[in-house]
Amino acid sequence: MKRELISRVLELLELKGEPSFPNYFEWALTHSSYANEKGTTSYERLEFLGDSIVGFAIAHRTFELFDRMPEGEMAKIKAVVGSEPVLSDMSKEIGLSNLILTGKSLELASEKDMESIFADVFESTIAAVFLNYGFDVTYALISKLLTEKIKAVAERRLFFDYKTDLQEYTQERFGVLPEYILIDEKGPAHKKTYTFEVKINGVSYGRGSGRSKKSAEQMAAKLAFRRLKRI
Secondary structure (H helix, E strand, O other), X not given: OHHHHHHHHHHHHOOOOOOOOOHHHHHHOEOHHHHHHHOOOXXXXXXXXXXXXXXXXXXXXXXXXXXXXXXXXXXXXXXXXOOHHHHHHHHHHHOHHHHXXXXXXXXXXXXXXXXXXXXXXXHHHHHHHHHHHOHHXXXXXXXXXXXXXXXXXXXXXXXXXXXXXXXXXXXXHOOOOOEEEEEEEEOOHHHOEEEEEEEEOOEEEEEEEEOOHHHHHHHHHHHXXXXXXXX
């Protein structure tokens, strides 16, 4: 199974040549729930490295594409393209999400529950590519996968600021601002997960989780905004 899994990853990413450290690709797809059950290595260390590589590549590609864009705008593009929703979608788009090894505790998890794991696996797999094939190949791969996302954000075709949308909607409909409440914070310092609840007039309209407080608030606002639009 291991050899088959690694071959499938290389095929999906269109990588040529035998990897020097093939186990990294297996570990990149191994969630801690599976690793704990089987006594193997999870993707967490690789994800830590991959997060920095992906962030750098997005920043550098943005710098290349838009030679007159101010740093504030570039920072917004980096934040959106490197966000959990975008990386999760990319993981699903290229097929990585179908290869993740998970334990029994995640057998009943919904796709929504798995979103952060899909994003993590994208980053851990990028780290495995870097450790096996070097920076040039890795940068070319990230550019191929994310350049259109970068352009879409720059052109406002891909943009989500649900907090602003929700704020404008609640002010117009209720005459109040939404309130964001931190209800959970877990994980190691370098990889915390935050959960926020958003309330309007004291009523809860949604909860969202993310790897930063801002992304968690955005996810809560997204759920609240969609719920309100249906009422």
